[in-house]
Amino acid sequence: MHIKLKDLQETHQRIKPFIHNTPILSSSLINDIVGADIYFKCENFQKMGAFKMRGALNAVLQLSDEQKKNGVATHSSGNFAQALALAAKLQNIKAYIVMPENAPEVKKKAVKGYGGKIIECEANLEARETTLNKVVAETGAKFLHPYNDYQVIEGQGTAAMELIGEHADLDYIIAPVGGGGLLSGTALATYYLSPKTKVIAGEPLGADDAWQSLEKGELIPQTKPKTIADGLLTSLGDKTYPIIRDFVEKIVRVEEDEIIAAMRLIWERMKIIVEPSSAVALAALIKEKKKYQGKKVAIILSGGNVDLGNLPF
């Protein structure tokens, strides 16, 4: 195994001073609806509003002095763009973020707010990669992948470490899966620290490459994702896929209306703001709720960055 328990423990020590140990909340009303004892790990309260801060920081904190001079670069239109910009800002280094020109203004504004330098490109993967390569060639910045990177995976695993630290006897941990950074980190942390706990993933039916990959036993890329869960559009990578294959019990696919209903339940009953991707994990639990009757289940609420002007309610 590339990532060892010691790596996870060192990661947590490394990033701890810079992140929030986010609260773990419960709702007796949601417990009653589902019939389980549910603990929500609130990464929507994490710095910049999502768990991605953990992985970005872990990578940035391990740059050499030479690398720090030239800064970091990534292509992302989502939370990793903001996370890398903020992690870089905290270390006083430059962050170059390649974003598709049609990315929502609210996201561009957030990246700029954290001091990131945005380089726009056409809205397709080829243009993103070409532009990124150009930026890296011109600036010498270090490319950091949003999820297919062991340091990033280790960082994302620390949310589950905190969960398990507070609740040693969980039957299940459920996380959403997009590129698989959070899920693979969660699965490894759980394997090492709470081996009796099973890790389940929720995935939108409209972007079910992870489910398909596990079904076929090989990495199937996401081609035309279509889901409101805009943090889960990406394909698994060659580093996240094998970890998920080996350490995740099951991927549960959920429909769009199930995602929106779960999101609304969290907003209305818990009075907290989560993005649709976060609600995918609760939707997966509700979809198979019989399985969880009387069990102790944790859900990782991955983030809370939504465009309030464009809600599905």
Next chain:
Amino acid sequence: MHIKLKDLQETHQRIKPFIHNTPILSSSLINDIVGADIYFKCENFQKMGAFKMRGALNAVLQLSDEQKKNGVATHSSGNFAQALALAAKLQNIKAYIVMPENAPEVKKKAVKGYGGKIIECEANLEARETTLNKVVAETGAKFLHPYNDYQVIEGQGTAAMELIGEHADLDYIIAPVGGGGLLSGTALATYYLSPKTKVIAGEPLGADDAWQSLEKGELIPQTKPKTIADGLLTSLGDKTYPIIRDFVEKIVRVEEDEIIAAMRLIWERMKIIVEPSSAVALAALIKEKKKYQGKKVAIILSGGNVDLGNLPF
């Protein structure tokens, strides 16, 4: 003074087992924007989603056995209706809630969800009072006023008691004012327990009867309130007015767009759901932010019950 420190302390002991000691949150981003050190007392996380639970419980818990047999009654289209229904349910007694027939379905549903019996009436104060009197005559239920009641005021004061218990050195506490239950309870708790702390109120310009009452030195009723802050439409009462007159430093009036902007700031930056009435307190702070530079300020976020299908963003 009708309400003594001992009354407040006994109230807190009485209701403590049944309410949440709600969390106190901070946002470094909002602190930076305002230039103050702000502590948000999150009554949006209180049972049934608002501070009203405290006062309703305090009254219900002091009913005689005879009174318990006949139940309680009130007229309210807002959070007190839900609070009384839930408080009664917890004590296994009946709650009769007179609501205007045009009250939002979502509010009627919530009251029914807590087991309250709804009696509909025409949407004017006279019809409300007539209907209530009829209900009381027929059932023998005890009428509880949503705010102009010493037991209710004492209950609402316990939020500030918890605040002061955790932060002894506050320069200011800011609360919204509608009927004045929360504000008068907050002012008395602060007077007894943290006399150096000043209490300020935020009030919508479109429902500024409390401001007008303090200006004119007499109770001026609210006639045609017009504001998005639907928890603040009511007039002060003859019990809340003198406490506010004597123990509140100042009422700051805020415009509708300032309320919405403050609400959005809380939603976007803190990732928590608050109702417009809650945002009135932050809007009041922002309106006079120079005054608060470098100060330690607490804001009572009064509740989080919003209709997600009808947001101002």
